[in-house]
Amino acid sequence: MNRLLLTGGRPLDGTVHVSGAKNAALPIMCAALLSAKPLLLGNVPRLMDVATMSKLLAQMGVLVERGDESGMSLCAESIGDPIAPYELVRTMRASILVLGALVARCGRAKVSLPGGCAIGQRPVDQHLKGLVAMGARVSVEHGYIHAETERLKGARIVMDLVTVTGTENLMMAATLAEGTTVLENAAREPEVVDLAICLAAMGARIDGAGTDRIRIDGVARLGGASHAVMPDRIETGTYLAAAAAAGGRIKLTGAAPDSLDATLGKLREAGARIDCAGDTITLEMEGRPKAVDIRTAPYPGFATDMQAQFMALDTVAIGTSVITESIFENRFMHALELQRLGADISIQGNTAVVRGVDRLQGAAVMATDLRASAGLVIAGLVAEGETVIDRIYHLDRGYEALEKKLTALGAKVRRLA
Numbered sequence: 001m002n003r004l005l006l007t008g009g010r011p012l013d014g015t016v017h018v019s020g021a022k023n024a025a026l027p028i029m030c031a032a033l034l035s036a037k038p039l040l041l042g043n044v045p046r047l048m049d050v051a052t053m054s055k056l057l058a059q060m061g062v063l064v065e066r067g068d069e070s071g072m073s074l075c076a077e078s079i080g081d082p083i084a085p086y087e088l089v090r091t092m093r094a095s096i097l098v099l100g101a102l103v104a105r106c107g108r109a110k111v112s113l114p115g116g117c118a119i120g121q122r123p124v125d126q127h128l129k130g131l132v133a134m135g136a137r138v139s140v141e142h143g144y145i146h147a148e149t150e151r152l153k154g155a156r157i158v159m160d161l162v163t164v165t166g167t168e169n170l171m172m173a174a175t176l177a178e179g180t181t182v183l184e185n186a187a188r189e190p191e192v193v194d195l196a197i198c199l200a201a202m203g204a205r206i207d208g209a210g211t212d213r214i215r216i217d218g219v220a221r222l223g224g225a226s227h228a229v230m231p232d233r234i235e236t237g238t239y240l241a242a243a244a245a246a247g248g249r250i251k252l253t254g255a256a257p258d259s260l261d262a263t264l265g266k267l268r269e270a271g272a273r274i275d276c277a278g279d280t281i282t283l284e285m286e287g288r289p290k291a292v293d294i295r296t297a298p299y300p301g302f303a304t305d306m307q308a309q310f311m312a313l314d315t316v317a318i319g320t321s322v323i324t325e326s327i328f329e330n331r332f333m334h335a336l337e338l339q340r341l342g343a344d345i346s347i348q349g350n351t352a353v354v355r356g357v358d359r360l361q362g363a364a365v366m367a368t369d370l371r372a373s374a375g376l377v378i379a380g381l382v383a384e385g386e387t388v389i390d391r392i393y394h395l396d397r398g399y400e401a402l403e404k405k406l407t408a409l410g411a412k413v414r415r416l417a
């Protein structure tokens with residue numbers, strides 16, 4: 001199993017280009033299921049999760065072709081079996097995103113229940129509740145969700161909590177429903193907006209994406225479209241947090257600064273100088289960061305996907321910080337690994353108290369999930385000596401060309417077989 005060797009303790013300096021957003025690319029790929037015409041995508045990142053989604057869609061009969069660069073074309077002229085098997089869903093929870101589109105297009109779907117994962121239980125009850133409200137008959141048998149209907153009907157759906165993929169699934173389903181659907185308490189994440197832009201290009205009628213009330217007027221069919229996936233705000237934030245923790249000066253091109261208000265605000269609070277010009281973000285940091293408190297929340301609040309990276313930053317900050325995780329119940333797995341590097345962290349329920357230390361020391365650590373791994377990479381860049389991160393397949397799920405990009409920033413990093 002691959003491991004990552006980092007020799008830390010040096011500031012970062014250099015320029016990297018931000019990749020397309022994983023969490024926008026995955027739902028947008030599923031949107032191809034809604035139309036018999038081709039969907040041409042640009043800025044699709046080369047990631048394990050994208051490869052898994054391609055495999056899942058191909059297995060249903062979607063023609064998926066990758067271009068040389070970041071292009072991808074998907075054509076679901078006909079869909080064979082509207083089934084998402086356990087073997088694929090188990091490795092990537094985002095597979096649940098095929099559910100809404102399949103029911104809308106084929107009138108039936110069989111999708112494995114995703115089950116729990118390292119960061120929490122992650123139920124899909126809101127996805128199912130929405131489909132039932134739209135007239136689907138839904139049952140769960142032998143670990144599979146079965147959903148069927150003649151044609152989905154528009155409905156007013158009030159979600160009990162803010163769910164990103166739940167909003168995306170129901171928004172896709174509603175595009176082909178008969179009549180109007182209103183999603184209340186919808187997720188406002190920029191990735192929801194990016195999906196809505198792509199769906200609109202395919203002919204969908206959607207209003208209010210980016211607010212907590214999305215209105216979708218169903219149409220009989222959708223067509224083909226071209227769409228460039230938005231920049232990855234979490235990848236952007238990860239490199240920025242790395243430079244704020246390790247010090248130095250980095251420039252990120254191809255970014256979307258507007259999607260990063262909460263992250264940029266916290267980095268400034270930590271003492272970083274940040275300049276945004278168009279799609280470029282420059283960050284400069286001298287000396288140790290100042291401790292920053294974090295409370296995760298749905299967008300536009302502070303992203304749970306940036307929590308581990310900021311915990312890593314806080315471990316070497318001047319002062320004590322309080323980090324509250326309010327989205328997932330078990331997203332502090334990285335704290336134990338950070339302690340192996342000499343961090344001073346105590347955890348009570350969903351709150352972590354991090355007392356900044358002068359320095360971390362390299363050690364062997366284990367990646368437990370994607371963003372936890374990103375936190376460990378940041379800690380490894382800061383720690384003196386060598387840090388070896390095991391199970392880095394988690395990183396390959398969500399960070400394109402990680403070693404190449406870190407090397408471009410002057411980091412000493414090597415993949416070990």
Ligand code: EPU
Pocket residue numbers: 023026093094120121122123124125126127128161162163164165166304305327328329370371398
């Ligand atoms: N929830 C329910 N019922 C539901 C749906 C969600 O109780 O039917 C709960 C979840 O258990 C969680 C909260 O609601 O406690 C929010 O979960 P959400 O549904 O928003 O998460 P998600 O859609 O499964 C997406 C991202 C995650 C990101 C979260 C939160 C994708 C493919 N995944 O997951 O990204 O952490 O939103 O912003 O978009 C990652 O990229 O590393 C990642 C985990």
